[in-house]
Amino acid sequence: MNEMLSNACTMIRGTHAAAGMDLLTSSLDRLRSLSSNEEWGILRQVALSHPIIDALHQCPLTSRAYRKPRGYPGDAVLIDLIYSDVSVGGVDISDIGRQVYNYCFNAAQCRSVRSRLEIVSHAIDECAKRGGAHILSVACGHLREAALSEAVGSRCFAAFHAVDQDLESLAEVDRCCRSLGVIPMAGSVIDIIKRRLTGLDAYDLVYAAGLYDYLNDKVAALLTRELFHLLRPGGRLLIGNFRPGVFGTGYMETYMDWLLIYRDNASLYELIRLIPPASLATAEHFTDADGVVGYLLVTRS
Numbered sequence: 001m002n003e004m005l006s007n008a009c010t011m012i013r014g015t016h017a018a019a020g021m022d023l024l025t026s027s028l029d030r031l032r033s034l035s036s037n038e039e040w041g042i043l044r045q046v047a048l049s050h051p052i053i054d055a056l057h058q059c060p061l062t063s064r065a066y067r068k069p070r071g072y073p074g075d076a077v078l079i080d081l082i083y084s085d086v087s088v089g090g091v092d093i094s095d096i097g098r099q100v101y102n103y104c105f106n107a108a109q110c111r112s113v114r115s116r117l118e119i120v121s122h123a124i125d126e127c128a129k130r131g132g133a134h135i136l137s138v139a140c141g142h143l144r145e146a147a148l149s150e151a152v153g154s155r156c157f158a159a160f161h162a163v164d165q166d167l168e169s170l171a172e173v174d175r176c177c178r179s180l181g182v183i184p185m186a187g188s189v190i191d192i193i194k195r196r197l198t199g200l201d202a203y204d205l206v207y208a209a210g211l212y213d214y215l216n217d218k219v220a221a222l223l224t225r226e227l228f229h230l231l232r233p234g235g236r237l238l239i240g241n242f243r244p245g246v247f248g249t250g251y252m253e254t255y256m257d258w259l260l261i262y263r264d265n266a267s268l269y270e271l272i273r274l275i276p277p278a279s280l281a282t283a284e285h286f287t288d289a290d291g292v293v294g295y296l297l298v299t300r301s
Contacts, residue, residue: 001031001046009052017099024052028250044254056255058097061104065256073258074210076141076169082110083117083144107248112292113210116240119288119295120209121148123238124157127205133157134203136230138192139211140164143173146182155181159201163187189215193222203230207238213260217270220261225274231300234281239296241268246292268296 004027011020028047032040047053057063061081065073085105093101104110120137127133128151137143140162146152152160160182162173170184178184187197189211206227212220227237244262252258263271265285272283281301287294 001027001043002050005047005050005052009050009055012052012055012100013096017096018103021100021103025248025251028254029247030250032250032253040253047254053255055096056100058094059100059104060093060097061101062256065252065258068257070166070168072214073256074213076166076172079113079141079210080144082113108290108292109242109246109248109252112242112288112290115288115290116209116293117145117148119240120207120238121145123205123207123236124149125151127151127236128156130204131156133205134159134201134232135161136200136203136206136227137162138206138208138227139189140173140184141166141169141210143177143182145209146177146180152177152180152182157181159183161185161200163192163197165189165191189219189223192226193219195226200230202232202235204232204235205238206230206235207240209238209240212239212241212263212271215261217267220271221274224271228272228275228279228298228300233300235300237296237298237300239268239271240293241296243287243292243294263294265294268294271296272298 004023008020008024011017011023031043035043057066061078064078064081069075082105124135124145127135135157141164143162151157162170162177162182163185164170165186165188167186170186173182173184185197185199191197208227215223224237224239231237241263242260244264246262268285269283272280279301281299283296283298285294285296
């Protein structure tokens with residue numbers, strides 16, 4: 001392993017950064033697939049002790065996930081680094097950091113996060129076509145889909161609530177979207193499950209784009225039941241979740257310390273197990289173009 005890390009480090013620091021990242025990423029994925037959880041934990045520590053980390057953490061995406069300035073890896077600022085190239089925001093970055101960032105930015109995982117933004121904005125616009133729409137975003141982050149949505153831009157909805165437990169994220173939503181009629185609301189998954197949030201309406205669309213990647217099966221099923229309960233008849237619930245077997249998982253878990261809960265098609269359908277079948281009009285699954293993120297779309301009867 002150390003030889004692989006040294007070879008990758010030389011390539012990344014030299015003129016073959018993309019090839020070095022390919023070597024590193026594919027090797028970590030292979031080691032992860034062949035190891036027990038305990039063995040993989042040891043291998044991660046070996047990888048983290050190698051000097052290659054100094055090069056990799058010059059990438060703002062990798063380093064922010066690992067440092068967790070807000071206490072968790074996938075915060076809204078980090079997701080913004082996936083949505084738009086760092087040069088747009090004037091982020092200071094070294095040549096090496098730029099090469100690593102470019103590799104991460106163009107990887108399938110990041111492409112799928114950007115596709116996710118388009119998928120949810122399209123869902124908002126489709127919902128708003130019916131008129132008088134009530135919409136709820138759960139774990140909204142910075143709600144960047146609002147900027148892509150024609151419905152939000154023209155205020156073609158009756159109510160739009162954006163819930164998150166990160167008050168800094170909600171402050172950004174308030175700054176960017178309050179004038180459009182979006183109402184930010186502070187609340188956690190547990191608040192929703194225990195029905196402690198006041199002001200939640202009956203919705204035509206409820207969506208959670210990236211939240212379920214962090215929820216265990218029990219909590220995920222309970223939350224799904226509660227979100228479904230908030231739907232009007234004919235309302236839709238849209239849930240996104242990363243799928244297993246994504247290239248680069250070993251890199252994410254090691255150098256970003258970013259561990260997700262992955263779900264395949266069957267696991268996504270398990271999320272609705274607590275919903276009475278008679279209440280379900282439809283339940284369907286689809287994936288993005290890269291097959292990285294799976295979506296469950298359910299409609300209330």
